[in-house]
Amino acid sequence: MSSFEFDRRQYLKMFEPKLLTVLREGYGLQAFKADAIAGLTVAIVALPLAMALAIASGTTPEKGLHTAIVAGFLISALGGSRVQIGGPTAAFIPVVFVVIQKFGYGGLILCTLLAGLMLIGAGLLRLGTLMKYMPQPVITGFTAGIAVSIFSSQVKDALGLQMQEVPAKFFARWAAYAQHIGTTRPAALALTVLGLVAIFGLRKWKPKWPGFLIALLLGTLAALALGLPAETIGSRFGDLPSALPDFHFPHIPFERTFELLPSAFTIAFLAGVESLLSAVVADGMTGGRHRSNGELVAQGVANVGSALFGGLPATGAIARTATNIRSGGRTPVAGMLHAAYLLVFMLVLAPLMRYVPLAALSAVLLVVAWNMSEFENFRNTLSAPKGDRLVLLLTFFLTVFFDLTIAIEAGIVVAAFVFMFRMAEAVEISSGVRMIDDDLRPGDPSREIDIQQRTRLPKGVEAYQIGGPLFFGAANRLDNLLDQFFETPKVLILRMRLVPVIDASGVHALRKLAERCHRKGIVLIVSGLQEQPNRVIARMKLEESPGELHFASDFDHAVRLAQRIAAPHPSAQAT
Known part of the structure; x- marks a missing residue:
């Protein structure tokens, strides 16, 4: 064929x-x-x-x-x-x-x-x-x-x-x-x-x-x-x-x-x-x-x-x-x-x-x-970064007072300019950084570091790292993350130390990932948040929920937390 x-x-x-x-x-x-x-x-x-x-x-x-x-x-x-x-x-x-x-x-x-x-x-x-x-x-x-x-x-x-x-x-x-x-x-x-x-x-x-x-x-x-x-x-x-x-x-x-x-x-x-x-x-x-x-x-x-x-x-x-x-x-x-x-x-x-x-x-x-x-989603988005608020309000007011066609066109154009502005700010930080580092060539130094880090993971724990801005053009990359596992883990560590910027769509994607993990019985741990993502996530009320979503200051903290969550229950060991 x-x-x-x-x-x-x-x-x-x-x-x-x-x-x-x-x-x-x-x-x-x-x-x-x-x-x-x-x-x-x-x-x-x-x-x-x-x-x-x-x-x-x-x-x-x-x-x-x-x-x-x-x-x-x-x-x-x-x-x-x-x-x-x-x-x-x-x-x-x-x-x-x-x-x-x-x-x-x-x-x-x-x-x-x-x-x-x-x-x-x-x-x-x-x-x-x-x-x-x-x-x-x-x-x-x-x-x-x-x-x-x-x-x-x-x-x-x-x-x-x-x-x-x-x-x-x-x-x-x-x-x-x-x-x-x-x-x-x-x-x-x-x-x-x-x-x-x-x-x-x-x-x-x-x-x-x-x-x-x-x-x-x-x-x-x-x-x-x-x-x-x-x-x-x-x-x-x-x-x-x-x-x-x-x-x-x-x-x-x-x-x-x-x-x-x-x-x-x-x-x-x-x-x-x-x-x-x-x-x-x-x-x-x-x-x-x-x-x-x-x-x-x-x-x-x-x-x-x-x-x-x-x-x-x-x-x-x-x-x-x-x-x-x-x-x-x-x-x-x-x-x-x-x-x-x-x-x-x-x-x-x-x-x-x-x-x-x-x-x-x-x-x-x-x-x-x-x-x-x-209304709740609208109010939460008003707590997003200024660019997202501008896009939201511009699209809203143009839809109400003028024309829906103009509103959509203007919203997309302004969102594109906001994106370009954010990329210009983040280009030095994100240069050479992969979006999700699960596809590394043999001999890549980062691959050796990743292998060493993965050997530290307890049984039933998986970890992925995101690098670069988590914005509306990249947020959908999280959609298929859970489909990559051969066996469903008990805990997923999402490392975000290389994410300098996150927007409303990125927070929305994280919220959806947490919901999907919860439905599959997976505890999600987000580690290493930088200042801007930490501030935006807090303002948009994506909050820690015991047994479902946790935040860790760094990868070591996340691994210790995952060990406690993934460890067999004492009663189960006794049987």
Whole structure:
């Protein structure tokens, strides 16, 4: 077999759907039962979200359902993750709302088609791995900004304001709210409060119950029983179609393609980042490993499919994916069944959905906005070095006050300049230093030193050394560290005496490594922290946890600590 043929086979392997992998491994009745239950659970969660997200995006609720059905099925059937659940997500609301206002729904269809083709191209060019290098402050900044935008978009329905169109721009929107604040409907406000109390109350007392759906049911029953004068899905949009989504969409303004390219790029970027972040979270929960480039291709195909059925942009949804895993879903069949359940719900329940109050749907989206804000993560990043804070706040404010496309571009550019500045400061310190010294040539003096040091390690203890700045471009090197062991150690010593600088992404990577070690029963010891990494880690509250994470002043201290941890328990020796 030639090397070309081998490379081609390896290349094609990256795009093989996980569904085929599962079927090849063997798929039985027990697995189907687990997937059927998980798919039903996710569908119950996705039903109100799909409608609410579509309405918030400036279109009709059935568009959200069609997207969840078509794109959700394709993402699970063709994707590179075993448990990814796809559909419309809150991240798209600001950009979709603006596109519909400027170019009409036909413009959005073209945007979604272009974004799908971009995602397919990115996957085929193997750009999926580059998504790992996205600076964490940029992600946190635009995610929090989107959360503020979603909150801002829901004030009209939450208060029942008597106004026509909601302006797309942030300041104009709030000026319009201020002008119409006197038209607040007490009934709408009461239904919004009821929905919020129901959702947060169920999260505290019955976290496994479908809070969003129960909030909608309570709001609908309250509005009908008390005859509340609240606007509903039926009063604004009419009856929902109780039929299969058909292969039909409005006129597409191809002549405006170049005008739509920036928005299409933003949709593709958001879909790629959110889907791969969701897949990484899923890997952490299941212990699996997704195919990032195959996932991008599947996301692209799903967005093209959604557009051809008149749907919205779609991507992997972190919350719905986590719900799938917690409910027992372990194969792509669960996601495919979730789409099938949604189709059944739409066909059967469409006549009843007209009675759902918009204020109740608004309560659902207000909670979604709070979840997206990741307030604790945002606050922690504000304790990061000045450059990370600048990137975070710049991305956040540009997302809220101007445009998401500009925010992402500016955030990445400024992050790159911050990186270059840090590299200029650290170049003398890091010259000739390896990132992880586990690949040394025979005769290398450092190799002899490492061999001497490794002979001092007790049984069940492993040690790795990092050299050079641990920043967003290098933080992902820690992801595969635990996969290098033939036998899982009891203790891992991570030597950081040669790390002069660490940023928010580096601390995030260390936190994730500590969590992975804990799940595998490994105690992590970080040794030899220099002044700047020690200060940043302390400010970002990555703290010592006995039996999970320890900090040692130097390697000798770390070895003594590892000896105590790895030593057999006296009771075990006695037996």
